[in-house]
Amino acid sequence: MFPRSIFALFLSLTLGGALFAEDRKPVIVCSTTQIADFARQVVGDRMVVKSVLAAGQDPHLYEKKPGDAQLVANADLCLENGWHLEGNDWMRKLAEQSGRPLVTCTEGCKSLEVPGGKQAMHDPHAWFSCTNAATYVRNIRDAVIKIDPEHAEEYKSRAALYLDQLRALHNWILREINKIPVEQRVLVTSHDAFNYFCQAYGMTAATPVGWSTGNEIGAGITPERQQETIDSIRQHHVKAIFVETSVNPTKVREIAREAHVEIGGELYSDSMGAEGTAGETYIGMMRENVIIIVQALQ
Numbered sequence: 001m002f003p004r005s006i007f008a009l010f011l012s013l014t015l016g017g018a019l020f021a022e023d024r025k026p027v028i029v030c031s032t033t034q035i036a037d038f039a040r041q042v043v044g045d046r047m048v049v050k051s052v053l054a055a056g057q058d059p060h061l062y063e064k065k066p067g068d069a070q071l072v073a074n075a076d077l078c079l080e081n082g083w084h085l086e087g088n089d090w091m092r093k094l095a096e097q098s099g100r101p102l103v104t105c106t107e108g109c110k111s112l113e114v115p116g117g118k119q120a121m122h123d124p125h126a127w128f129s130c131t132n133a134a135t136y137v138r139n140i141r142d143a144v145i146k147i148d149p150e151h152a153e154e155y156k157s158r159a160a161l162y163l164d165q166l167r168a169l170h171n172w173i174l175r176e177i178n179k180i181p182v183e184q185r186v187l188v189t190s191h192d193a194f195n196y197f198c199q200a201y202g203m204t205a206a207t208p209v210g211w212s213t214g215n216e217i218g219a220g221i222t223p224e225r226q227q228e229t230i231d232s233i234r235q236h237h238v239k240a241i242f243v244e245t246s247v248n249p250t251k252v253r254e255i256a257r258e259a260h261v262e263i264g265g266e267l268y269s270d271s272m273g274a275e276g277t278a279g280e281t282y283i284g285m286m287r288e289n290v291i292i293i294v295q296a297l298q
């Protein structure tokens with residue numbers, strides 16, 4: 001009897017211990033799906049990573065859900081993109097309301113400016129250059145080490161591997177875009193999400209909608225921008241234009257009809273693909289985008 005009860009005690013302690021450890025995993029709550037992927041690459045299974053936005057959701061237009069405050073209140077660390085990607089700074093407000101620590105991932109990124117009324121603003125879509133994506137990852141690595149210094153070496157190792165993968169991705173994109181004739185390297189999409197991508201990989205962006213799909217300063221759609229986009233398509237004899245997974249495609253379809261040009265496919269912009277799709281990770285979404293762009297424009 002004695003050994004068996006010892007075994008039972010051991011079993012209950014082990015199971016209890018495991019559950020307890022599970023309960024105590026630190027929780028990271030991210031605003032966007034891209035940031036959640038970066039965080040997962042760094043923390044592995046050591047922490048629980050959650051994203052407020054689901055695949056396909058638009059961060060500019062996002063309206064807080066009833067459960068968001070509770071989600072953020074339980075976070076050990078909150079991660080936002082910043083530079084007003086989150087319309088009216090919803091992630092910052094959620095973190096401040098519940099007094100949770102917040103790290104802005106664009107901190108230290110090389111920025112592009114967009115019109116913002118009296119003063120120019122930073123274009124928030126910085127993750128579209130792999131160099132800036134690497135800055136996001138370093139910011140996340142440093143923030144994670146601060147809350148769990150005991151496992152610092154592990155976080156540094158994972159981040160180092162992932163940064164190598166981002167460098168490889170960067171070089172691969174350059175090679176792929178080189179397959180498109182120089183004069184055809186014009187990327188027409190729903191809104192101004194691809195400026196960093198175009199600058200990093202040698203393309204020119206043209207869109208009917210500014211840096212936000214919402215009604216924010218310097219953003220939104222204007223008849224002038226729409227006409228400029230159609231003019232660019234005609235001037236460069238662009239073969240195809242693209243819709244975005246997180247933006248209503250009506251406007252791009254209208255432009256395609258007017259400019260007599262094809263829709264080349266659907267690109268991931270402000271949100272990655274759903275779980276189980278090729279675009280469910282940052283590397284996957286970038287890879288799939290580039291394949292679609294090159295196939296349609298070369």
Ligand SMILES: [Zn+2]
Pocket residue numbers: 060125191192193211212213270
């Ligand atoms: Zn956007």
